[in-house]
Amino acid sequence: MNISENNNPFSEYWYIACESKDLKTTKPLARTILNETLVLFRDSKGKPIAMQDRCPHRNFKLSKGRVEDDCLRCPYHGWKINSQSVVIDVPAEGPHQRTVKARSTKKYECLEIDDFIYVSLASDITKVQTPFRMPKYKEPGYKTVRLFNVFKNNVLNCAENYVDVPHTVFVHDKIFRVSRQEKVEATVERVNGSVIIDYQKETDNLGWFSWFLNPKKTPIKHTDHFHAPNITSVEYIFGPKREFYISSHCTPVSDDETHVYTDLTFNFGVFNAFAAPIVRYQGQAVIDQDIEVLNTQMEVIKKYGTHFQNSKADIVHVLIESVRDEIKEGRDPKALPYKKQHFEFWI
Ligand code: FES
Ligand SMILES: [Fe+2]
Known part of the structure; x- marks a missing residue:
């Protein structure tokens, strides 16, 4: 088993973060899994995104910000973090700023199954077994x-x-x-x-x-x-x-x-x-x-x-x-x- 960075072997599984209906394209959602604080939102195509709820600038909570053009805008100094968790706008740097890869927060994998949003904190997602399916969900007669x-x-x-x-x-x-x-x-x-x-x-x-x-x-x-x-x-x-x-x-x-x-x-x-x-x-x-x-x-x-x-x-x-x-x-x-x-x- 490949233990992820936070050193908790229970990280190597998928966990439900919320129901599909609770995740919006307009508003970030805060959740905690295994003590890791997460911010979730949907991009304009409906894809669920999850990352650590921590702005790379001064560590404010991104979940208190807003969703803007498929990105998160931190409300403290306005840094903008895209769906790959990379900072793409730093208002204090004016109009000629460069995207610096190192300025990013931690991103986590998401899955949407059976009207649930699953998140895994695993370091290597390829080793994580697929989530348990809720029996008979939406099957005819049930x-x-x-x-x-x-x-x-x-x-x-x-x-x-x-x-x-x-x-x-x-x-x-x-x-x-x-x-x-x-x-x-x-x-x-x-x-x-x-x-x-x-x-x-x-x-x-x-x-x-x-x-x-x-x-x-x-x-x-x-x-x-x-x-x-x-x-x-x-x-x-x-x-x-x-x-x-x-x-x-x-x-x-x-x-x-x-x-x-x-x-x-x-x-x-x-x-x-x-x-x-x-x-x-x-x-x-x-x-x-x-x-x-x-x-x-x-x-x-x-x-x-x-x-x-x-x-x-x-x-x-x-x-x-x-x-x-x-x-x-x-x-x-x-x-x-x-x-x-x-x-x-x-x-
Ligand atoms: S703490 Fe987020 S922009 Fe400064
Ligand atoms: Fe009981």
Whole structure:
């Protein structure tokens, strides 16, 4: 793995900086990824541009300036920086100035996929794997509700939470699941940098959702995925006619802040037409409960440090941590040995 200049191996991935609709040709947008402050805008052809949010002159924030002729104009002394991040106008030098290559700021690669703007901080973009595609997005028969949320916690704890089943009967009691002290069996696999959990004999224990997600109580196929370094994808398939995908992309802002882009994508057949507002309302209600838990968890961690003890059901989290630890050490998590384990727990 080729570690980029900022020496953080997590830089070697694509992260969502914003939704496509938030990036304009008229106004710069400020974002932070892995503590790196960025300014983004679109050129007149619509191409997304990202660079370090730092004017090369006296280090003012370019995001506080304006977009002008596909360039950024710094509001402090008016230096103009083009889309290649090179300074092309220094008003104080008058009409006969030369463009000096050395006067530039740092530029980053952008991608626009699935109505998201991705940025990578990698030093060698050719080595960065393509971003995870949000499942079924804009496919015929599927609808997507897109949510954005800020968590005051890190990517690891957020991702763990999204594929953590035991908390659902406590934190989301009655909304998402109902506690029945039923045994759940599952198999977890660590394969190719991902952790995949296959739940067996899942019941209709989906609380409030059951009436339209699974009215005939057909067996549910429930599979959760964690894809390194920051994606979780939860899949529910109810018989041949209903599907529900909860995909979350965690963008690390800093050690204690994560921006989470969640796609709730569903195919509920005839219910598609009216399901979106219900899915949005219920989905956000569940996430609001998780935000409260995760924000509180980080308060405790900041005071006492991270000291986790595990139950048997936490094998999922142990494997997710093993994948992220591998990246932290600068190694490729895909090279970790294959692992498969059966486990059971009660909810
Ligand atoms: S700090 Fe940007 S022009 Fe001077
Ligand atoms: Fe939750």
